[in-house]
Each structure stands twice: as C-alpha cells, then as structure tokens.
Amino acid sequence: ATPTALMAASGRGAQLGIFLKGYQALESTREVDTVVLDKTGTVTTGGMSLTDVRCVSDFPRERALRLAGAVEHASEHAVAAAVAAAARAESAGEAESLPTVEGFVNEPGLGARGEVEGHRVLVGRTKLFTDREVPVPEELDRKRSEWESAGRTTVLVGCDGVAVAVLALSDRVKPSAEAAVRELSRLGMSTVLLTGDNEATARSVAAEVGIDEVVAGVLPGEKVAEIERLRERGRRVAMVGDGVNDAPALATAELGLAVGAGTDVAISAADLILVRDDLAAVPDAIKLSRRTLGTIR
Ligand code: ADP
Numbered sequence: 001a002t003p004t005a006l007m008a009a010s011g012r013g014a015q016l017g018i019f020l021k022g023y024q025a026l027e028s029t030r031e032v033d034t035v036v037l038d039k040t041g042t043v044t045t046g047g048m049s050l051t052d053v054r055c056v057s058d059f060p061r062e063r064a065l066r067l068a069g070a071v072e073h074a075s076e077h078a079v080a081a082a083v084a085a086a087a088r089a090e091s092a093g094e095a096e097s098l099p100t101v102e103g104f105v106n107e108p109g110l111g112a113r114g115e116v117e118g119h120r121v122l123v124g125r126t127k128l129f130t131d132r133e134v135p136v137p138e139e140l141d142r143k144r145s146e147w148e149s150a151g152r153t154t155v156l157v158g159c160d161g162v163a164v165a166v167l168a169l170s171d172r173v174k175p176s177a178e179a180a181v182r183e184l185s186r187l188g189m190s191t192v193l194l195t196g197d198n199e200a201t202a203r204s205v206a207a208e209v210g211i212d213e214v215v216a217g218v219l220p221g222e223k224v225a226e227i228e229r230l231r232e233r234g235r236r237v238a239m240v241g242d243g244v245n246d247a248p249a250l251a252t253a254e255l256g257l258a259v260g261a262g263t264d265v266a267i268s269a270a271d272l273i274l275v276r277d278d279l280a281a282v283p284d285a286i287k288l289s290r291r292t293l294g295t296i297r
Pocket residue numbers: 038039040041072075077079080107108109110111112123124125153154155194195196197198218219220243245
C-alpha cells in the first residue's frame with residue numbers, strides 16, 4: 001500500500017475508534033485467521049455482581065464478606081471489585097467500613113491474600129486453595145460446582161487455613177459480542193475464548209455469543225503458551241484482551257488488540273487499541289486493513 005493509503009487508514013481507523021501502533025499492525029491484521037478473545041472484561045462487561053453466598057455452618061455471611069472484601073479492595077481484578085462492592089454494600093452502608101488489609105499479596109490469575117483483623121484471609125479460585133494446601137469442605141465444593149454449571153464465576157474465601165465460604169458472581173456478555181463474533185465468522189475467522197475462569201462458565205459464555213472453541217482454567221502464563229500452540233499449528237492469531245493478565249498474550253500474538261478502557265499494561269503490549277468498549281471494533285479493524293491493503297473478500 002502507498003503511504004497515502006496507510007495515512008487514510010489511520011484517519012479512518014481513528015474515526016472508528018481504532019488506533020494503529022505503526023503500519024506493521026495493519027499488515028498483521030490482514031493476515032489474521034484466528035481471533036482469540038479473553039472472557040472477563042472483553043467478551044463480558046466485567047461489571048460483575050454478587051448473586052449468592054454459602055458459608056460453613058458456624059461462619060456468619062456478613063463476616064465472610066467483610067474479610068473477603070477487605071482483601072479484594074486492594075486488588076484491581078473485576079472479580080475483586082465485585083466482592084469489595086458487595087462487602088461494602090452489606091456492611092451497614094458506610095463507605096469506609098471495610099477493615100484494612102496487611103501484607104496484601106496479589107496472586108495473578110488465582111486471587112489474592114492478606115491479613116485482616118488478625119486472620120489470614122485467602123480469596124480466589126480452587127487452584128489457589130489446592131496449591132496452598134488449604135482444605136475446602138465438601139459442602140462448599142458442591143455449591144461451587146453447582147453454581148459454575150449454572151454459568152457463574154465462583155470465588156472461595158479462606159480464613160486461617162480453611163475455606164469458610166464460596167461466593168457466586170454473575171457477569172453479562174457485552175451487547176455487541178454476538179454480532180461481532182458472527183461478523184468475524186463471516187470474514188472467515190475462527191474464534192477461541194481464552195480464560196482463567198472455570199470451564200462451565202466459559203462454555204456458557206461461548207455458546208451465548210457463538211465462539212467456536214473454549215480454552216478455560218488457564219493461568220496468565222499459560223495464555224501465552226496457548227497462543228504459541230495455535231501459531232505452531234500455522235494459525236495467524238489476533239488476541240483481544242483488556243486486563244493486566246493478558247499483556248503477555250497480547251505481545252505474543254501476531255496482533256494484539258486492547259479493548260475499551262483496558263489497562264496501561266495491556267495498551268502498551270498491544271498493536272491496535274480499540275477505544276470503543278464495543279466488540280464490533282474487532283471485525284471493523286480487520287475490514288479496515290483488508291480494504292486498505294486491497295484484499296477485501
Ligand atoms: P480472565 O481470563 O477471565 O480475565 P483471569 O485469568 O484474570 O480471568 O482470572 C482467572 C480466575 O482467577 C478468575 O475467574 C477468578 O476465579 C480468579 N481470580 C483472579 N483474580 C482474582 C481475585 N483478585 N479474587 C478472586 N478471584 C480471582
């Protein structure tokens with residue numbers, strides 16, 4: 001393409017809310033045949049809300065939420081924001097009423113931990129508990145899988161070396177997701193949902209929007225390995241993500257697309273920035289590059 005055509009594409013892209021980081025991005029976009037989408041905050045809104053809480057018999061719900069909320073208040077994950085908001089809402093309505101956390105540790109793709117009111121509090125997915133050899137009572141584990149089968153994201157809460165509660169959260173797919181995925185298929189792309197969340201929840205989201213394949217339960221580093229695996233099979237991969245945990249995968253893909261508000265880390269790892277929080281920008285970017293580089297199909 002001529003420099004003029006590329007300049008025009010940048011201008012047209014800007015109007016569509018698509019920012020190209022260099023002309024190479026435009027070339028790579030044209031080559032893509034596989035679009036890998038992160039789930040939370042990319043296909044879903046990431047504006048999660050708490051739907052259910054189950055505690056072991058001697059543990060009050062309000063206390064489980066308060067301890068979990070205090071730890072999650074210090075974390076930036078969508079799951080964490082929802083837990084902290086629910087804890088604040090239930091603690092007599094005072095905005096400042098969550099206790100402080102000491103020794104906060106973020107466990108990327110797993111959860112977080114810290115000390116609250118003198119207790120060791122652990123919040124996150126099952127793998128975090130098994131890795132740290134923190135037992136999960138049978139009754140909580142049963143609720144967890146029941147809620148996951150219903151498409152919920154679940155979070156375990158541990159206190160002083162044992163799980164005491166399980167929380168269920170719901171998220172909504174973005175209104176633009178289904179049409180965007182359909183448009184990607186029409187453009188000949190195959191689609192993959194790549195997520196650290198559980199398999200059952202990931203499958204229900206994929207089915208809702210028509211995504212072809214699901215890779216679930218992966219850690220942030222495994223997202224990179226999954227992209228590499230696809231590339232080794234000869235696929236030309238675009239990765240679409242928003243979060244801190246997606247930055248290495250965005251950088252590994254042929255083409256990294258950061259969506260919506262995104263995080264600074266994701267934005268710096270990406271080749272294309274999609275300013276709209278609207279997934280239609282993904283097929284728009286592909287069409288823009290094909291049109292500019294003269295391969296409209
Ligand atoms: P995704 O790929 O869907 O964006 P992540 O890889 O960021 O998800 O996280 C994977 C899973 O780990 C989440 O679905 C959640 O169960 C758990 N998790 C991650 N961070 C936290 C946190 N701060 N608190 C609780 N759970 C968390």
